[in-house]
Amino acid sequence: MPIPKTHDLRRKTRRRWKLVKGVVKFLMSFFLHRRRTKYIDAVKFVLGQLGEWTRVKHSMCNLVNNVVKIQRNFRAFMVVKRERCDLIAKEWTRIEENHLASFFKLYTELIVDEEMQKTAAKNFSYVKSKRRASMSFQQGNIFGQIQNELGLDSHKNVAGGHSLAESTVDWTPFRIPEAERSTMIGRYYMAQLRRHSRGKANILELFQNALKMKREAVNFLKFFGEDVELSQGKMEERAPTPRPQVPEKVHQYWFPSEETVLDMIALSVDQLTKANILPFRDHAARKAGLKGNTFWRGNESTLQKLWQQMFSRRGDIKATAPTELVPSPKHSKSLKNMDDVFDTFTPRYKDNNADQGDWDGDDLEEAPF
Secondary structure (H helix, E strand, O other), rough: OOOOOHHHHHHHHHHHHHHHHHHHHHHHHHHHHHHHHHHHHHHHHHHHHHHHHHHHHHHHHHHHHHHHHHHHHHHHHHHHHHHEEEEEEHHHHHHHHHHHHHHHHHHHHHHHHHHHEEEEEOOOOOOOHHHHHHHHHHOOOOOHHHHHHHHOOOOHHHHHHEEEHHHHHHHHHHOOHHHHHHHHHHHHHHHHHHHHHHHHHHHHHHHHHHHHHHHHHHHHHOOOOOOOHHHHHHHHHHHHOOOOOOOOOOOOOOOOOHHHHHHHHHHHHHHHHOOOOOHHHHHHHHHHOOOOOOOOOOOOHHHHHHHHHOOOOOOOOOOOOOOOOOOOHHHHOOOOHHHHHHOOOOOOOOOOOHHHHHHHHHHOOOOOO
16 A cells, blocks of 8 residues: 655645534534524513513503593593482472472362361251351351461462461471482483483594595596585575574483472372382372462373383384374375485395394383382
């Protein structure tokens, strides 16, 4: 075997050392890249956690701010509600006292007339003795003696200290208790507020739909090359001039009328009677068939319908008896153009069950009957 030369050995050795150095550098670069990638992943994880924490903190800050806004608005709402309910309570007290005084004057007059008729029938005699008849009538006529001695009159038109009803009858126990009155007023105010807010939302939706239809009509005319500004000018020329409006008295939606207050008194009396509170068993709201009794609102079924009408959750839903459908007068006329034909169409919905499902029995607040 021939012995290799020295310069060949050196060349092979250098080449092999180069390979070793290259492999070592490659491994060092690989491990360095691997270590840096690991560090980068750790930094990314930390930054991700920091970003999530800042998002959570921002969300919690928004939640706290929203809760503070809700609390602030709720306090303002309660202040306004308390002031308005106090005004309604004052009106309730005024109406209740006036009508109670009027009712007991009327009731006293009816009782006095009835007693006088009984006394006259009891002392009736066929003997024509005016002296004897007058003496017997005066002995049995207690109310007449009271009128002569004390100067009190039983007629309902008499007021002040000369009225027999105001001087002898104490009708204050028949006033609705403060707790029941506050509960009824609060329920009425919330029902009116709900109706008002829903009415405003419906009006806003109506105007938005009208504006949307107007835009669609304008786009339709522009598509066929119609001059929209010229068409609007012609419509404005043909439009009638508006009449000057007479300023009307502003009526607050939450303030009840006198009839509404009497309705609430009748409902409160019915609840107190069913709770076995004795004075209200003889309240004027439970005396039917008495002419001039403004407290009487009907029997139990009528009061239940009145309750549903006043405190329904659907706004202006009226619990009335079903009536027969009357055909519209425009359908009985002859159809002259396509507009009349389109007016006779009725909308049909694809899913009637879904629409009817929203109108369940829970939409009406149950009356305590």
